[in-house]
Amino acid sequence: KDIAPWYSHVEKFAGISGNRDGIAVLPDGEFMPPMDMNIVEKDLAARLKSRYQGKRHFIIGRVANITVPHHGRVNCQYQNKCWLGCNFGAYFSTQSATLPAAVKTGKLTLRPLSIVKSIIYNRDTQKAKGVEIVDAETNQTYEYFAKIVFVCASTLNSTWVLMNSATDVWEGGLGSSSGELGHNLMDHMLNSGAGGRVEGFEDKYIFGRRANGLYVPRFANIAGDTKKRDYIRGFGYQGGASRGQWSGKVDNKRVGGAWKDAIAEPGSWGVGFTSFGEILPYHENKVVLDSSVKDKWGLPVLAIDAEIRDNERKIRIDASNEMKEML
Structure with missing residues:
Protein backbone atom coordinates (compact mmCIF):
# COMPACT_ATOMS: atom_id res chain seq x y z
CA LYS A 1 0.00 0.00 0.00
CA ASP A 2 2.89 2.36 0.73
CA ILE A 3 4.40 2.01 -2.75
CA ALA A 4 1.18 1.61 -4.77
CA PRO A 5 0.91 5.37 -5.48
CA TRP A 6 4.46 5.31 -6.87
CA TYR A 7 3.62 2.44 -9.20
CA SER A 8 0.78 4.59 -10.51
CA HIS A 9 3.08 7.61 -10.82
CA VAL A 10 5.68 5.66 -12.78
CA GLU A 11 3.11 3.97 -15.03
CA LYS A 12 1.46 7.27 -15.90
CA PHE A 13 4.80 8.93 -16.58
CA ALA A 14 6.25 6.10 -18.67
CA GLY A 15 3.05 5.30 -20.54
CA ILE A 16 1.97 1.66 -20.33
CA SER A 17 -0.54 0.20 -22.78
CA GLY A 18 -2.66 -2.78 -21.82
CA ASN A 19 -6.00 -4.06 -20.57
CA ARG A 20 -7.32 -4.00 -17.03
CA ASP A 21 -7.94 -7.73 -17.04
CA GLY A 22 -8.92 -8.25 -13.40
CA ILE A 23 -6.53 -11.17 -12.92
CA ALA A 24 -5.47 -11.59 -9.28
CA VAL A 25 -1.98 -12.88 -10.06
CA LEU A 26 -1.33 -9.97 -12.46
CA PRO A 27 -2.43 -6.70 -10.82
CA ASP A 28 -3.95 -3.97 -12.98
CA GLY A 29 -2.37 -0.55 -13.30
CA GLU A 30 -2.59 2.82 -15.03
CA PHE A 31 -2.96 1.76 -18.66
CA MET A 32 -3.37 3.45 -22.01
CA PRO A 33 -5.63 1.77 -24.60
CA PRO A 34 -4.25 -1.71 -25.41
CA MET A 35 -2.87 -2.88 -28.71
CA ASP A 36 -5.24 -5.17 -30.53
CA MET A 37 -5.03 -8.93 -30.91
CA ASN A 38 -5.19 -10.29 -34.45
CA ILE A 39 -8.12 -12.46 -35.49
CA VAL A 40 -6.40 -15.78 -34.74
CA GLU A 41 -5.29 -14.62 -31.29
CA LYS A 42 -8.83 -13.50 -30.44
CA ASP A 43 -10.14 -16.93 -31.44
CA LEU A 44 -7.48 -18.75 -29.41
CA ALA A 45 -8.07 -16.51 -26.36
CA ALA A 46 -11.83 -17.09 -26.41
CA ARG A 47 -11.48 -20.85 -26.73
CA LEU A 48 -8.83 -21.04 -23.98
CA LYS A 49 -10.96 -18.99 -21.60
CA SER A 50 -13.93 -21.26 -22.23
CA ARG A 51 -11.93 -24.48 -21.93
CA TYR A 52 -10.33 -23.51 -18.61
CA GLN A 53 -13.38 -21.67 -17.28
CA GLY A 54 -11.55 -18.38 -16.89
CA LYS A 55 -8.63 -19.81 -14.91
CA ARG A 56 -6.15 -19.35 -17.76
CA HIS A 57 -5.80 -16.42 -20.09
CA PHE A 58 -4.26 -15.31 -23.37
CA ILE A 59 -4.12 -11.51 -22.99
CA ILE A 60 -2.46 -8.75 -24.99
CA GLY A 61 0.87 -7.80 -23.45
CA ARG A 62 1.26 -4.82 -21.15
CA VAL A 63 4.11 -2.84 -22.64
CA ALA A 64 5.91 0.47 -22.30
CA ASN A 65 4.80 1.55 -25.78
CA ILE A 66 2.39 4.46 -25.77
CA THR A 67 -0.73 4.11 -27.91
CA VAL A 68 -1.79 7.78 -27.69
CA PRO A 69 0.40 10.93 -27.77
CA HIS A 70 1.97 11.46 -24.36
CA HIS A 71 4.18 14.23 -22.94
CA GLY A 72 5.38 15.30 -26.38
CA ARG A 73 5.99 11.73 -27.53
CA VAL A 74 4.29 10.33 -30.63
CA ASN A 75 2.30 7.12 -30.25
CA CYS A 76 3.59 3.76 -31.50
CA GLN A 77 3.72 3.45 -35.29
CA TYR A 78 3.89 -0.38 -35.32
CA GLN A 79 7.36 -0.56 -36.83
CA ASN A 80 8.65 -3.04 -34.22
CA LYS A 81 12.12 -1.50 -34.23
CA CYS A 82 12.15 -0.59 -30.53
CA TRP A 83 15.59 -2.04 -29.95
CA LEU A 84 17.10 0.32 -32.54
CA GLY A 85 15.80 3.34 -30.64
CA CYS A 86 12.33 4.59 -31.49
CA ASN A 87 12.57 7.84 -33.47
CA PHE A 88 8.99 8.67 -32.47
CA GLY A 89 9.72 8.26 -28.76
CA ALA A 90 6.83 5.82 -28.47
CA TYR A 91 8.87 3.22 -26.62
CA PHE A 92 9.76 4.35 -23.10
CA SER A 93 13.49 4.94 -22.70
CA THR A 94 15.97 7.32 -21.14
CA GLN A 95 16.28 9.17 -24.44
CA SER A 96 12.55 9.48 -25.11
CA ALA A 97 11.20 10.24 -21.66
CA THR A 98 13.39 10.76 -18.62
CA LEU A 99 16.20 12.87 -20.11
CA PRO A 100 13.81 15.32 -21.83
CA ALA A 101 11.92 15.69 -18.54
CA ALA A 102 15.18 16.35 -16.70
CA VAL A 103 16.31 18.88 -19.33
CA LYS A 104 13.07 20.85 -18.83
CA THR A 105 13.98 21.44 -15.17
CA GLY A 106 17.01 23.47 -16.24
CA LYS A 107 19.04 21.65 -13.60
CA LEU A 108 20.54 18.83 -15.65
CA THR A 109 24.22 18.45 -16.44
CA LEU A 110 24.72 15.62 -18.89
CA ARG A 111 28.17 14.10 -19.11
CA GLU A 180 24.86 -11.35 0.25
CA LEU A 181 26.16 -8.76 -2.23
CA GLY A 182 26.71 -10.54 -5.54
CA HIS A 183 24.86 -13.68 -4.46
CA ASN A 184 21.40 -15.01 -5.39
CA LEU A 185 21.72 -14.06 -9.06
CA MET A 186 18.47 -14.75 -10.92
CA ASP A 187 17.90 -14.64 -14.68
CA HIS A 188 15.14 -15.27 -17.19
CA MET A 189 14.76 -18.96 -17.98
CA LEU A 190 13.91 -19.22 -21.65
CA ASN A 191 13.61 -21.63 -24.61
CA SER A 192 10.80 -23.78 -23.22
CA GLY A 193 7.31 -23.71 -24.63
CA ALA A 194 5.39 -24.90 -27.67
CA GLY A 195 4.12 -23.81 -31.05
CA GLY A 196 2.03 -25.07 -33.91
CA ARG A 197 0.18 -24.39 -37.15
CA VAL A 198 -3.30 -22.87 -37.13
CA GLU A 199 -5.73 -24.10 -39.75
CA GLY A 200 -8.26 -21.78 -41.35
CA PHE A 201 -8.24 -17.98 -41.56
CA GLU A 202 -6.53 -18.16 -44.98
CA ASP A 203 -8.56 -15.15 -46.10
CA LYS A 204 -7.23 -13.01 -43.23
CA TYR A 205 -3.93 -11.19 -42.90
CA ILE A 206 -2.16 -8.88 -40.48
CA PHE A 207 -1.08 -5.28 -41.06
CA GLY A 208 1.77 -3.40 -39.46
CA ARG A 209 4.42 -4.79 -37.14
CA ARG A 210 2.83 -4.73 -33.72
CA ALA A 211 5.55 -4.16 -31.13
CA ASN A 212 3.88 -6.51 -28.70
CA GLY A 213 2.52 -10.02 -28.31
CA LEU A 214 0.28 -12.11 -26.11
CA TYR A 215 0.98 -12.89 -22.49
CA VAL A 216 -0.15 -15.88 -20.45
CA PRO A 217 -0.12 -15.04 -16.72
CA ARG A 218 1.11 -17.59 -14.24
CA PHE A 219 -1.35 -20.36 -13.33
CA ALA A 220 0.86 -23.01 -11.68
CA ASN A 221 1.20 -23.21 -7.89
CA ILE A 222 -1.33 -20.47 -7.17
CA ALA A 223 -4.79 -20.50 -5.59
CA GLY A 224 -7.11 -22.56 -7.74
CA ASP A 225 -4.40 -24.74 -9.28
CA THR A 226 -5.44 -28.32 -8.55
CA LYS A 227 -2.57 -30.04 -10.33
CA LYS A 228 0.19 -31.61 -8.24
CA ARG A 229 3.49 -30.01 -9.23
CA ASP A 230 6.91 -31.44 -8.44
CA TYR A 231 8.49 -27.99 -8.16
CA ILE A 232 7.88 -24.66 -6.44
CA ARG A 233 7.16 -21.25 -8.02
CA GLY A 234 5.89 -20.92 -11.57
CA PHE A 235 6.09 -19.37 -15.03
CA GLY A 236 4.32 -17.20 -17.58
CA TYR A 237 4.52 -17.16 -21.37
CA GLN A 238 5.06 -14.63 -24.11
CA GLY A 239 4.10 -15.29 -27.71
CA GLY A 240 1.31 -14.91 -30.23
CA ALA A 241 0.00 -15.81 -33.65
CA SER A 242 1.25 -14.59 -37.02
CA ARG A 243 1.08 -15.42 -40.68
CA GLY A 244 4.46 -16.25 -42.16
CA GLN A 245 5.85 -15.83 -45.63
CA TRP A 246 5.47 -18.58 -48.19
CA SER A 247 8.29 -21.10 -48.11
CA GLY A 248 8.59 -24.22 -50.20
CA LYS A 249 8.87 -25.17 -53.84
CA VAL A 250 6.77 -24.72 -56.94
CA ASP A 251 7.34 -27.72 -59.23
CA ASN A 252 10.80 -27.97 -57.64
CA LYS A 253 11.81 -24.73 -59.35
CA ARG A 254 13.31 -21.60 -57.85
CA VAL A 255 12.99 -19.42 -60.94
CA GLY A 256 10.24 -18.19 -63.22
CA GLY A 257 6.94 -16.36 -63.04
CA ALA A 258 5.06 -19.08 -61.16
CA TRP A 259 7.66 -19.04 -58.40
CA LYS A 260 7.56 -15.24 -58.17
CA ASP A 261 3.77 -15.31 -57.89
CA ALA A 262 3.89 -18.01 -55.21
CA ILE A 263 6.31 -16.18 -52.90
CA ALA A 264 4.12 -13.08 -53.07
CA GLU A 265 1.40 -15.00 -51.24
CA PRO A 266 1.40 -15.33 -47.43
CA GLY A 267 2.05 -18.67 -45.80
CA SER A 268 0.02 -20.46 -43.16
CA TRP A 269 -0.88 -19.10 -39.73
CA GLY A 270 1.28 -20.22 -36.85
CA VAL A 271 1.29 -19.74 -33.10
CA GLY A 272 4.07 -20.01 -30.55
CA PHE A 273 4.76 -19.27 -26.89
CA THR A 274 7.99 -19.20 -24.89
CA SER A 275 7.88 -19.60 -21.12
CA PHE A 276 9.58 -17.27 -18.66
CA GLY A 277 10.22 -19.37 -15.57
CA GLU A 278 11.23 -18.28 -12.09
CA ILE A 279 14.77 -19.15 -11.02
CA LEU A 280 15.14 -19.58 -7.29
CA PRO A 281 17.55 -17.26 -5.43
CA TYR A 282 20.35 -19.76 -4.84
CA HIS A 283 23.15 -18.35 -2.70
CA GLU A 284 25.68 -20.19 -4.89
CA ASN A 285 24.61 -18.30 -8.03
CA LYS A 286 26.87 -15.31 -7.80
CA VAL A 287 29.03 -12.65 -9.40
CA VAL A 288 32.48 -11.57 -8.19
CA LEU A 289 35.08 -9.03 -9.22
CA ASP A 290 37.84 -10.71 -11.19
CA SER A 291 40.92 -8.65 -10.33
CA SER A 292 43.06 -10.78 -12.66
CA VAL A 293 41.17 -9.54 -15.73
CA LYS A 294 40.96 -5.80 -16.47
CA ASP A 295 39.00 -3.93 -19.12
CA LYS A 296 40.50 -1.25 -21.40
CA TRP A 297 40.14 1.32 -18.60
CA GLY A 298 42.05 -0.82 -16.11
CA LEU A 299 38.95 -1.77 -14.11
CA PRO A 300 38.29 -5.33 -12.89
CA VAL A 301 35.61 -7.22 -14.80
CA LEU A 302 32.67 -9.12 -13.37
CA ALA A 303 32.87 -12.91 -13.35
CA ILE A 304 29.59 -14.86 -13.34
CA ASP A 305 29.13 -18.27 -11.73
CA ALA A 306 25.51 -19.41 -12.03
CA GLU A 307 23.41 -22.32 -13.27
CA ILE A 308 19.83 -23.56 -13.32
CA ARG A 309 19.07 -26.50 -11.06
CA ASP A 310 16.59 -29.32 -10.62
CA ASN A 311 13.62 -27.08 -9.75
CA GLU A 312 14.12 -25.01 -12.91
CA ARG A 313 14.54 -28.08 -15.11
CA LYS A 314 11.20 -29.39 -13.84
CA ILE A 315 9.57 -26.04 -14.56
CA ARG A 316 10.89 -26.12 -18.13
CA ILE A 317 9.37 -29.55 -18.76
CA ASP A 318 6.01 -28.62 -17.24
CA ALA A 319 5.87 -25.29 -19.06
CA SER A 320 6.40 -27.02 -22.40
CA ASN A 321 3.82 -29.73 -21.68
CA GLU A 322 1.22 -27.25 -20.41
CA MET A 323 1.49 -25.11 -23.53
CA LYS A 324 1.19 -28.17 -25.76
CA GLU A 325 -2.00 -29.07 -23.90
CA MET A 326 -3.42 -25.55 -24.20
CA LEU A 327 -2.68 -25.27 -27.91
Missing part, protein backbone atom coordinates in the same frame (compact mmCIF):
# COMPACT_ATOMS: atom_id res chain seq x y z
CA PRO A 112 28.35 11.33 -21.74
CA LEU A 113 31.24 8.91 -22.25
CA SER A 114 31.64 8.55 -18.49
CA ILE A 115 32.18 5.30 -16.64
CA VAL A 116 31.32 5.21 -12.95
CA LYS A 117 34.31 3.75 -11.15
CA SER A 118 32.95 3.85 -7.60
CA ILE A 119 30.57 5.52 -5.18
CA ILE A 120 32.32 7.91 -2.81
CA TYR A 121 31.49 6.95 0.78
CA ASN A 122 31.59 9.30 3.79
CA ARG A 123 32.80 7.36 6.84
CA ASP A 124 31.58 10.02 9.26
CA THR A 125 27.98 10.24 8.04
CA GLN A 126 27.97 6.63 6.83
CA LYS A 127 26.32 7.75 3.60
CA ALA A 128 27.22 7.97 -0.05
CA LYS A 129 28.23 11.49 -1.07
CA GLY A 130 29.17 11.23 -4.74
CA VAL A 131 30.73 9.21 -7.54
CA GLU A 132 34.14 8.86 -9.11
CA ILE A 133 34.05 8.50 -12.89
CA VAL A 134 36.54 7.66 -15.62
CA ASP A 135 36.40 9.60 -18.86
CA ALA A 136 36.06 6.89 -21.51
CA GLU A 137 38.13 8.86 -24.03
CA THR A 138 40.93 10.42 -21.95
CA ASN A 139 41.04 7.89 -19.07
CA GLN A 140 41.10 10.79 -16.59
CA THR A 141 39.14 10.48 -13.35
CA TYR A 142 36.72 13.05 -11.93
CA GLU A 143 34.61 13.30 -8.81
CA TYR A 144 31.02 14.54 -8.60
CA PHE A 145 29.13 15.12 -5.36
CA ALA A 146 25.42 15.04 -4.52
CA LYS A 147 23.02 14.76 -1.59
CA ILE A 148 21.52 11.57 -3.07
CA VAL A 149 23.16 8.97 -5.32
CA PHE A 150 20.94 6.67 -7.35
CA VAL A 151 22.46 3.39 -8.55
CA CYS A 152 20.64 2.60 -11.80
CA ALA A 153 23.12 0.46 -13.74
CA SER A 154 20.89 -2.64 -13.96
CA THR A 155 21.50 -5.85 -12.06
CA LEU A 156 25.06 -6.76 -12.96
CA ASN A 157 26.69 -3.34 -13.28
CA SER A 158 24.94 -1.96 -10.19
CA THR A 159 26.50 -4.85 -8.29
CA TRP A 160 29.86 -4.15 -9.93
CA VAL A 161 29.73 -0.50 -8.83
CA LEU A 162 28.89 -1.45 -5.24
CA MET A 163 31.64 -4.08 -5.13
CA ASN A 164 34.16 -1.52 -6.34
CA SER A 165 33.12 1.08 -3.73
CA ALA A 166 34.15 1.66 -0.07
CA THR A 167 36.52 -1.33 -0.15
CA ASP A 168 38.62 0.36 2.55
CA VAL A 169 35.60 -0.06 4.86
CA TRP A 170 34.23 -3.42 3.66
CA GLU A 171 36.38 -5.90 1.81
CA GLY A 172 33.43 -6.93 -0.36
CA GLY A 173 32.40 -3.39 -1.18
CA LEU A 174 29.54 -1.04 -0.29
CA GLY A 175 26.51 -3.01 0.88
CA SER A 176 28.44 -6.23 1.46
CA SER A 177 28.20 -6.37 5.26
CA SER A 178 25.39 -8.95 5.06
CA GLY A 179 27.54 -11.27 2.97
Whole structure:
Protein backbone atom coordinates (compact mmCIF):
# COMPACT_ATOMS: atom_id res chain seq x y z
CA LYS A 1 0.00 0.00 0.00
CA ASP A 2 2.89 2.36 0.73
CA ILE A 3 4.40 2.01 -2.75
CA ALA A 4 1.18 1.61 -4.77
CA PRO A 5 0.91 5.37 -5.48
CA TRP A 6 4.46 5.31 -6.87
CA TYR A 7 3.62 2.44 -9.20
CA SER A 8 0.78 4.59 -10.51
CA HIS A 9 3.08 7.61 -10.82
CA VAL A 10 5.68 5.66 -12.78
CA GLU A 11 3.11 3.97 -15.03
CA LYS A 12 1.46 7.27 -15.90
CA PHE A 13 4.80 8.93 -16.58
CA ALA A 14 6.25 6.10 -18.67
CA GLY A 15 3.05 5.30 -20.54
CA ILE A 16 1.97 1.66 -20.33
CA SER A 17 -0.54 0.20 -22.78
CA GLY A 18 -2.66 -2.78 -21.82
CA ASN A 19 -6.00 -4.06 -20.57
CA ARG A 20 -7.32 -4.00 -17.03
CA ASP A 21 -7.94 -7.73 -17.04
CA GLY A 22 -8.92 -8.25 -13.40
CA ILE A 23 -6.53 -11.17 -12.92
CA ALA A 24 -5.47 -11.59 -9.28
CA VAL A 25 -1.98 -12.88 -10.06
CA LEU A 26 -1.33 -9.97 -12.46
CA PRO A 27 -2.43 -6.70 -10.82
CA ASP A 28 -3.95 -3.97 -12.98
CA GLY A 29 -2.37 -0.55 -13.30
CA GLU A 30 -2.59 2.82 -15.03
CA PHE A 31 -2.96 1.76 -18.66
CA MET A 32 -3.37 3.45 -22.01
CA PRO A 33 -5.63 1.77 -24.60
CA PRO A 34 -4.25 -1.71 -25.41
CA MET A 35 -2.87 -2.88 -28.71
CA ASP A 36 -5.24 -5.17 -30.53
CA MET A 37 -5.03 -8.93 -30.91
CA ASN A 38 -5.19 -10.29 -34.45
CA ILE A 39 -8.12 -12.46 -35.49
CA VAL A 40 -6.40 -15.78 -34.74
CA GLU A 41 -5.29 -14.62 -31.29
CA LYS A 42 -8.83 -13.50 -30.44
CA ASP A 43 -10.14 -16.93 -31.44
CA LEU A 44 -7.48 -18.75 -29.41
CA ALA A 45 -8.07 -16.51 -26.36
CA ALA A 46 -11.83 -17.09 -26.41
CA ARG A 47 -11.48 -20.85 -26.73
CA LEU A 48 -8.83 -21.04 -23.98
CA LYS A 49 -10.96 -18.99 -21.60
CA SER A 50 -13.93 -21.26 -22.23
CA ARG A 51 -11.93 -24.48 -21.93
CA TYR A 52 -10.33 -23.51 -18.61
CA GLN A 53 -13.38 -21.67 -17.28
CA GLY A 54 -11.55 -18.38 -16.89
CA LYS A 55 -8.63 -19.81 -14.91
CA ARG A 56 -6.15 -19.35 -17.76
CA HIS A 57 -5.80 -16.42 -20.09
CA PHE A 58 -4.26 -15.31 -23.37
CA ILE A 59 -4.12 -11.51 -22.99
CA ILE A 60 -2.46 -8.75 -24.99
CA GLY A 61 0.87 -7.80 -23.45
CA ARG A 62 1.26 -4.82 -21.15
CA VAL A 63 4.11 -2.84 -22.64
CA ALA A 64 5.91 0.47 -22.30
CA ASN A 65 4.80 1.55 -25.78
CA ILE A 66 2.39 4.46 -25.77
CA THR A 67 -0.73 4.11 -27.91
CA VAL A 68 -1.79 7.78 -27.69
CA PRO A 69 0.40 10.93 -27.77
CA HIS A 70 1.97 11.46 -24.36
CA HIS A 71 4.18 14.23 -22.94
CA GLY A 72 5.38 15.30 -26.38
CA ARG A 73 5.99 11.73 -27.53
CA VAL A 74 4.29 10.33 -30.63
CA ASN A 75 2.30 7.12 -30.25
CA CYS A 76 3.59 3.76 -31.50
CA GLN A 77 3.72 3.45 -35.29
CA TYR A 78 3.89 -0.38 -35.32
CA GLN A 79 7.36 -0.56 -36.83
CA ASN A 80 8.65 -3.04 -34.22
CA LYS A 81 12.12 -1.50 -34.23
CA CYS A 82 12.15 -0.59 -30.53
CA TRP A 83 15.59 -2.04 -29.95
CA LEU A 84 17.10 0.32 -32.54
CA GLY A 85 15.80 3.34 -30.64
CA CYS A 86 12.33 4.59 -31.49
CA ASN A 87 12.57 7.84 -33.47
CA PHE A 88 8.99 8.67 -32.47
CA GLY A 89 9.72 8.26 -28.76
CA ALA A 90 6.83 5.82 -28.47
CA TYR A 91 8.87 3.22 -26.62
CA PHE A 92 9.76 4.35 -23.10
CA SER A 93 13.49 4.94 -22.70
CA THR A 94 15.97 7.32 -21.14
CA GLN A 95 16.28 9.17 -24.44
CA SER A 96 12.55 9.48 -25.11
CA ALA A 97 11.20 10.24 -21.66
CA THR A 98 13.39 10.76 -18.62
CA LEU A 99 16.20 12.87 -20.11
CA PRO A 100 13.81 15.32 -21.83
CA ALA A 101 11.92 15.69 -18.54
CA ALA A 102 15.18 16.35 -16.70
CA VAL A 103 16.31 18.88 -19.33
CA LYS A 104 13.07 20.85 -18.83
CA THR A 105 13.98 21.44 -15.17
CA GLY A 106 17.01 23.47 -16.24
CA LYS A 107 19.04 21.65 -13.60
CA LEU A 108 20.54 18.83 -15.65
CA THR A 109 24.22 18.45 -16.44
CA LEU A 110 24.72 15.62 -18.89
CA ARG A 111 28.17 14.10 -19.11
CA PRO A 112 28.35 11.33 -21.74
CA LEU A 113 31.24 8.91 -22.25
CA SER A 114 31.64 8.55 -18.49
CA ILE A 115 32.18 5.30 -16.64
CA VAL A 116 31.32 5.21 -12.95
CA LYS A 117 34.31 3.75 -11.15
CA SER A 118 32.95 3.85 -7.60
CA ILE A 119 30.57 5.52 -5.18
CA ILE A 120 32.32 7.91 -2.81
CA TYR A 121 31.49 6.95 0.78
CA ASN A 122 31.59 9.30 3.79
CA ARG A 123 32.80 7.36 6.84
CA ASP A 124 31.58 10.02 9.26
CA THR A 125 27.98 10.24 8.04
CA GLN A 126 27.97 6.63 6.83
CA LYS A 127 26.32 7.75 3.60
CA ALA A 128 27.22 7.97 -0.05
CA LYS A 129 28.23 11.49 -1.07
CA GLY A 130 29.17 11.23 -4.74
CA VAL A 131 30.73 9.21 -7.54
CA GLU A 132 34.14 8.86 -9.11
CA ILE A 133 34.05 8.50 -12.89
CA VAL A 134 36.54 7.66 -15.62
CA ASP A 135 36.40 9.60 -18.86
CA ALA A 136 36.06 6.89 -21.51
CA GLU A 137 38.13 8.86 -24.03
CA THR A 138 40.93 10.42 -21.95
CA ASN A 139 41.04 7.89 -19.07
CA GLN A 140 41.10 10.79 -16.59
CA THR A 141 39.14 10.48 -13.35
CA TYR A 142 36.72 13.05 -11.93
CA GLU A 143 34.61 13.30 -8.81
CA TYR A 144 31.02 14.54 -8.60
CA PHE A 145 29.13 15.12 -5.36
CA ALA A 146 25.42 15.04 -4.52
CA LYS A 147 23.02 14.76 -1.59
CA ILE A 148 21.52 11.57 -3.07
CA VAL A 149 23.16 8.97 -5.32
CA PHE A 150 20.94 6.67 -7.35
CA VAL A 151 22.46 3.39 -8.55
CA CYS A 152 20.64 2.60 -11.80
CA ALA A 153 23.12 0.46 -13.74
CA SER A 154 20.89 -2.64 -13.96
CA THR A 155 21.50 -5.85 -12.06
CA LEU A 156 25.06 -6.76 -12.96
CA ASN A 157 26.69 -3.34 -13.28
CA SER A 158 24.94 -1.96 -10.19
CA THR A 159 26.50 -4.85 -8.29
CA TRP A 160 29.86 -4.15 -9.93
CA VAL A 161 29.73 -0.50 -8.83
CA LEU A 162 28.89 -1.45 -5.24
CA MET A 163 31.64 -4.08 -5.13
CA ASN A 164 34.16 -1.52 -6.34
CA SER A 165 33.12 1.08 -3.73
CA ALA A 166 34.15 1.66 -0.07
CA THR A 167 36.52 -1.33 -0.15
CA ASP A 168 38.62 0.36 2.55
CA VAL A 169 35.60 -0.06 4.86
CA TRP A 170 34.23 -3.42 3.66
CA GLU A 171 36.38 -5.90 1.81
CA GLY A 172 33.43 -6.93 -0.36
CA GLY A 173 32.40 -3.39 -1.18
CA LEU A 174 29.54 -1.04 -0.29
CA GLY A 175 26.51 -3.01 0.88
CA SER A 176 28.44 -6.23 1.46
CA SER A 177 28.20 -6.37 5.26
CA SER A 178 25.39 -8.95 5.06
CA GLY A 179 27.54 -11.27 2.97
CA GLU A 180 24.86 -11.35 0.25
CA LEU A 181 26.16 -8.76 -2.23
CA GLY A 182 26.71 -10.54 -5.54
CA HIS A 183 24.86 -13.68 -4.46
CA ASN A 184 21.40 -15.01 -5.39
CA LEU A 185 21.72 -14.06 -9.06
CA MET A 186 18.47 -14.75 -10.92
CA ASP A 187 17.90 -14.64 -14.68
CA HIS A 188 15.14 -15.27 -17.19
CA MET A 189 14.76 -18.96 -17.98
CA LEU A 190 13.91 -19.22 -21.65
CA ASN A 191 13.61 -21.63 -24.61
CA SER A 192 10.80 -23.78 -23.22
CA GLY A 193 7.31 -23.71 -24.63
CA ALA A 194 5.39 -24.90 -27.67
CA GLY A 195 4.12 -23.81 -31.05
CA GLY A 196 2.03 -25.07 -33.91
CA ARG A 197 0.18 -24.39 -37.15
CA VAL A 198 -3.30 -22.87 -37.13
CA GLU A 199 -5.73 -24.10 -39.75
CA GLY A 200 -8.26 -21.78 -41.35
CA PHE A 201 -8.24 -17.98 -41.56
CA GLU A 202 -6.53 -18.16 -44.98
CA ASP A 203 -8.56 -15.15 -46.10
CA LYS A 204 -7.23 -13.01 -43.23
CA TYR A 205 -3.93 -11.19 -42.90
CA ILE A 206 -2.16 -8.88 -40.48
CA PHE A 207 -1.08 -5.28 -41.06
CA GLY A 208 1.77 -3.40 -39.46
CA ARG A 209 4.42 -4.79 -37.14
CA ARG A 210 2.83 -4.73 -33.72
CA ALA A 211 5.55 -4.16 -31.13
CA ASN A 212 3.88 -6.51 -28.70
CA GLY A 213 2.52 -10.02 -28.31
CA LEU A 214 0.28 -12.11 -26.11
CA TYR A 215 0.98 -12.89 -22.49
CA VAL A 216 -0.15 -15.88 -20.45
CA PRO A 217 -0.12 -15.04 -16.72
CA ARG A 218 1.11 -17.59 -14.24
CA PHE A 219 -1.35 -20.36 -13.33
CA ALA A 220 0.86 -23.01 -11.68
CA ASN A 221 1.20 -23.21 -7.89
CA ILE A 222 -1.33 -20.47 -7.17
CA ALA A 223 -4.79 -20.50 -5.59
CA GLY A 224 -7.11 -22.56 -7.74
CA ASP A 225 -4.40 -24.74 -9.28
CA THR A 226 -5.44 -28.32 -8.55
CA LYS A 227 -2.57 -30.04 -10.33
CA LYS A 228 0.19 -31.61 -8.24
CA ARG A 229 3.49 -30.01 -9.23
CA ASP A 230 6.91 -31.44 -8.44
CA TYR A 231 8.49 -27.99 -8.16
CA ILE A 232 7.88 -24.66 -6.44
CA ARG A 233 7.16 -21.25 -8.02
CA GLY A 234 5.89 -20.92 -11.57
CA PHE A 235 6.09 -19.37 -15.03
CA GLY A 236 4.32 -17.20 -17.58
CA TYR A 237 4.52 -17.16 -21.37
CA GLN A 238 5.06 -14.63 -24.11
CA GLY A 239 4.10 -15.29 -27.71
CA GLY A 240 1.31 -14.91 -30.23
CA ALA A 241 0.00 -15.81 -33.65
CA SER A 242 1.25 -14.59 -37.02
CA ARG A 243 1.08 -15.42 -40.68
CA GLY A 244 4.46 -16.25 -42.16
CA GLN A 245 5.85 -15.83 -45.63
CA TRP A 246 5.47 -18.58 -48.19
CA SER A 247 8.29 -21.10 -48.11
CA GLY A 248 8.59 -24.22 -50.20
CA LYS A 249 8.87 -25.17 -53.84
CA VAL A 250 6.77 -24.72 -56.94
CA ASP A 251 7.34 -27.72 -59.23
CA ASN A 252 10.80 -27.97 -57.64
CA LYS A 253 11.81 -24.73 -59.35
CA ARG A 254 13.31 -21.60 -57.85
CA VAL A 255 12.99 -19.42 -60.94
CA GLY A 256 10.24 -18.19 -63.22
CA GLY A 257 6.94 -16.36 -63.04
CA ALA A 258 5.06 -19.08 -61.16
CA TRP A 259 7.66 -19.04 -58.40
CA LYS A 260 7.56 -15.24 -58.17
CA ASP A 261 3.77 -15.31 -57.89
CA ALA A 262 3.89 -18.01 -55.21
CA ILE A 263 6.31 -16.18 -52.90
CA ALA A 264 4.12 -13.08 -53.07
CA GLU A 265 1.40 -15.00 -51.24
CA PRO A 266 1.40 -15.33 -47.43
CA GLY A 267 2.05 -18.67 -45.80
CA SER A 268 0.02 -20.46 -43.16
CA TRP A 269 -0.88 -19.10 -39.73
CA GLY A 270 1.28 -20.22 -36.85
CA VAL A 271 1.29 -19.74 -33.10
CA GLY A 272 4.07 -20.01 -30.55
CA PHE A 273 4.76 -19.27 -26.89
CA THR A 274 7.99 -19.20 -24.89
CA SER A 275 7.88 -19.60 -21.12
CA PHE A 276 9.58 -17.27 -18.66
CA GLY A 277 10.22 -19.37 -15.57
CA GLU A 278 11.23 -18.28 -12.09
CA ILE A 279 14.77 -19.15 -11.02
CA LEU A 280 15.14 -19.58 -7.29
CA PRO A 281 17.55 -17.26 -5.43
CA TYR A 282 20.35 -19.76 -4.84
CA HIS A 283 23.15 -18.35 -2.70
CA GLU A 284 25.68 -20.19 -4.89
CA ASN A 285 24.61 -18.30 -8.03
CA LYS A 286 26.87 -15.31 -7.80
CA VAL A 287 29.03 -12.65 -9.40
CA VAL A 288 32.48 -11.57 -8.19
CA LEU A 289 35.08 -9.03 -9.22
CA ASP A 290 37.84 -10.71 -11.19
CA SER A 291 40.92 -8.65 -10.33
CA SER A 292 43.06 -10.78 -12.66
CA VAL A 293 41.17 -9.54 -15.73
CA LYS A 294 40.96 -5.80 -16.47
CA ASP A 295 39.00 -3.93 -19.12
CA LYS A 296 40.50 -1.25 -21.40
CA TRP A 297 40.14 1.32 -18.60
CA GLY A 298 42.05 -0.82 -16.11
CA LEU A 299 38.95 -1.77 -14.11
CA PRO A 300 38.29 -5.33 -12.89
CA VAL A 301 35.61 -7.22 -14.80
CA LEU A 302 32.67 -9.12 -13.37
CA ALA A 303 32.87 -12.91 -13.35
CA ILE A 304 29.59 -14.86 -13.34
CA ASP A 305 29.13 -18.27 -11.73
CA ALA A 306 25.51 -19.41 -12.03
CA GLU A 307 23.41 -22.32 -13.27
CA ILE A 308 19.83 -23.56 -13.32
CA ARG A 309 19.07 -26.50 -11.06
CA ASP A 310 16.59 -29.32 -10.62
CA ASN A 311 13.62 -27.08 -9.75
CA GLU A 312 14.12 -25.01 -12.91
CA ARG A 313 14.54 -28.08 -15.11
CA LYS A 314 11.20 -29.39 -13.84
CA ILE A 315 9.57 -26.04 -14.56
CA ARG A 316 10.89 -26.12 -18.13
CA ILE A 317 9.37 -29.55 -18.76
CA ASP A 318 6.01 -28.62 -17.24
CA ALA A 319 5.87 -25.29 -19.06
CA SER A 320 6.40 -27.02 -22.40
CA ASN A 321 3.82 -29.73 -21.68
CA GLU A 322 1.22 -27.25 -20.41
CA MET A 323 1.49 -25.11 -23.53
CA LYS A 324 1.19 -28.17 -25.76
CA GLU A 325 -2.00 -29.07 -23.90
CA MET A 326 -3.42 -25.55 -24.20
CA LEU A 327 -2.68 -25.27 -27.91
